[in-house]
Amino acid sequence: MPNIEVSKVREISVADLNDLCYAAESAIAEGGGFGWLKAPPRQVLESFWRGALLVPERTLFIGRLDGVTVGSAQLVRPSRNNEAQASSATLTSNFVAPWARGHGLARLLTRTVEEEARRDGFLVLNLDVRATQEAAIALYEHAGYIKFATHPKYAFVNGAWVEGYYYYKDLQADA
Numbered sequence: 001m002p003n004i005e006v007s008k009v010r011e012i013s014v015a016d017l018n019d020l021c022y023a024a025e026s027a028i029a030e031g032g033g034f035g036w037l038k039a040p041p042r043q044v045l046e047s048f049w050r051g052a053l054l055v056p057e058r059t060l061f062i063g064r065l066d067g068v069t070v071g072s073a074q075l076v077r078p079s080r081n082n083e084a085q086a087s088s089a090t091l092t093s094n095f096v097a098p099w100a101r102g103h104g105l106a107r108l109l110t111r112t113v114e115e116e117a118r119r120d121g122f123l124v125l126n127l128d129v130r131a132t133q134e135a136a137i138a139l140y141e142h143a144g145y146i147k148f149a150t151h152p153k154y155a156f157v158n159g160a161w162v163e164g165y166y167y168y169k170d171l172q173a174d175a
């Protein structure tokens, strides 16, 4: 059985950053799911991950399969002015490289982000996903996320609108 692990990162080594970019490029080429439709130039991807480490509201988690970085997820806290939603955080940019799927790594990334959110005192975790991301939808529904809305014009892909689904999880009810 391959070994899976997830860690919160505050700094990223060049090797991990390379692996993360390669994993992201492969996931985007296979169908994306966290924004990009086409893999951007490598330096744009590197800035994306480095930016996630710099923004105080974001926490980056990376997933490893047998020691190699193959996926990640982010916990995004509300901005300071948003007192009304200070109890809700967002799970975003959750992906695993195509060759590393099916070993429970996304489930572990998701659970780790939830645990971090709970530890920080958040009561609710929100996320949204394109309706075409079937594996992600199954992942979240099995993990207890509740679909509360459909956005009919969530994304514009190849000249057509794609619906998006909005989910939340009550972090107190489902510990």
Ligand SMILES: CC(C)(COP(=O)(O)OP(=O)(O)OC[C@H]1O[C@@H](n2cnc3c(N)ncnc32)[C@H](O)[C@@H]1OP(=O)(O)O)[C@@H](O)C(=O)NCCC(=O)NCCS
Pocket: 027, 031, 032, 033, 034, 092, 093, 094, 095, 096, 097, 100, 101, 102, 103, 104, 105, 106, 107, 108, 128, 129, 130, 133, 134, 135, 136, 137, 138, 139, 140, 142
């Ligand atoms: C969604 C994704 C992260 C799943 O990664 P993974 O590591 O293969 O997932 P796991 O092995 O942890 O599977 C956990 C659960 O997800 C669901 N799942 C995963 N792959 C699935 C698939 N191909 N079809 C249906 N359900 C699937 C299952 O419920 C699975 O639980 P089970 O094995 O007990 O049935 C991965 O397919 C991916 O990166 N997709 C593209 C990016 C994306 O859509 N991200 C989410 C939106 S931001």
